[in-house]
Amino acid sequence: MSAPLLLEVSELRKHFIAPRHWFSPAKPPIQAVDGVSFTVARGETLSLVGESGCGKTTTAKSVLRLIEPTSGSVKLDGEELLTLDANQMRLRRRHMQIIFQDPYASLSPRLTAGEIVAEPLRNFGASNAAQRQERVQWLFSKVGLRPEAAKKYPHEFSGGQRQRLGIARALALEPKLIVCDEPVSALDVSVQAQVVNLLTDLQAEFGLAYLFVAHDLAVVRHISHRVAVMYLGHIVEVADRDTLFNAARHPYTESLLAAVPVPDPRITRERILLQGDLPSPANPPPGCRFHTRCPLAQAICKEQRPPLTQRGTNDQGGQWVACHLR
Numbered sequence: 001m002s003a004p005l006l007l008e009v010s011e012l013r014k015h016f017i018a019p020r021h022w023f024s025p026a027k028p029p030i031q032a033v034d035g036v037s038f039t040v041a042r043g044e045t046l047s048l049v050g051e052s053g054c055g056k057t058t059t060a061k062s063v064l065r066l067i068e069p070t071s072g073s074v075k076l077d078g079e080e081l082l083t084l085d086a087n088q089m090r091l092r093r094r095h096m097q098i099i100f101q102d103p104y105a106s107l108s109p110r111l112t113a114g115e116i117v118a119e120p121l122r123n124f125g126a127s128n129a130a131q132r133q134e135r136v137q138w139l140f141s142k143v144g145l146r147p148e149a150a151k152k153y154p155h156e157f158s159g160g161q162r163q164r165l166g167i168a169r170a171l172a173l174e175p176k177l178i179v180c181d182e183p184v185s186a187l188d189v190s191v192q193a194q195v196v197n198l199l200t201d202l203q204a205e206f207g208l209a210y211l212f213v214a215h216d217l218a219v220v221r222h223i224s225h226r227v228a229v230m231y232l233g234h235i236v237e238v239a240d241r242d243t244l245f246n247a248a249r250h251p252y253t254e255s256l257l258a259a260v261p262v263p264d265p266r267i268t269r270e271r272i273l274l275q276g277d278l279p280s281p282a283n284p285p286p287g288c289r290f291h292t293r294c295p296l297a298q299a300i301c302k303e304q305r306p307p308l309t310q311r312g313t314n315d316q317g318g319q320w321v322a323c324h325l326r
């Protein structure tokens with residue numbers, strides 16, 4: 001993707017300090033995100049994928065500083081965000097919105113749908129009451145909600161309609177970037193497709209960039225321009241969508257793809273079964289963090305962390321892999 005960069009994340013870390021009781025020894029920090037770097041261009045969708053506990057949601061929330069990162073750099077339009085004070089950051093948030101996995105939990109049950117979408121407009125003093133109402137109606141039409149739905153409360157909507165409401169609220173301040181945190185995983189499959197298509201249409205219309213967190217690779221394949229694969233707080237592979245799905249190199253990416261069901265029974269795919277569970281991020285394995293489960297692991301893998309290195313080039317950013325052998 002040759003569009004200008006919007007988001008630049010470098011060496012981002014989030015280590016959670018476990019609470020300590022009076023006489024107990026200090027516990028090691030939980031290295032949820034440990035040195036993650038990536039970029040998102042204007043109008044681009046970068047997906048973060050990986051198993052539960054790999055750090056993808058923590059990464060996304062750290063970018064918005066909904067979770068305060070331990071260290072690193074996050075730049076939006078070239079401006080460093082991690083050094084801004086709370087008020088400066090609040091002002092920048094109008095450019096960076098989030099859509100949550102559970103729309104019901106993220107919508108105030110005491111406000112009508114119209115009030116929920118108008119709230120960010122009011123908070124930022126963006127318009128008077130009449131202009132807010134007009135804008136709310138326009139946003140409802142953009143996300144496929146009927147104007148009369150503005151008078152309803154969140155519990156009166158279906159799951160898909162609630163997610164449309166969450167999208168309308170996220171769009172209210174004309175953001176440049178929307179973090180989508182598992183936005184369709186709580187929805188029925190038929191509704192998932194509608195919401196994913198809505199996100200795609202809105203991106204085309206408004207030039208939005210998405211940082212899309214998901215574990216459903218079918219959805220990721222549909223919506224992404226590029227995909228970053230995370231394992232235990234590290235990015236292990238980044239590539240454009242077609243390269244990742246057709247020519248993945250990292251053994252962990254291969255195992256994730258092998259677990260995706262193929263709809264054609266004539267096509268058989270070799271299954272790569274991972275051994276063991278995801279290790280604890282409080283005590284990650286040395287060297288390559290994947291070595292305890294990797295079928296290709298060698299002696300070097302237990303000693304040296306493989307850097308994320310460019311393996312292939314194209315005009316979509318190329319393919320980057322963190323593996324000693326691939």
Ligand code: SF4
Pocket residue numbers: 250251252288289290291292294295296297298301306322323324325326
């Ligand atoms: Fe497997 Fe070694 Fe590559 Fe890690 S570096 S993915 S352990 S082969």
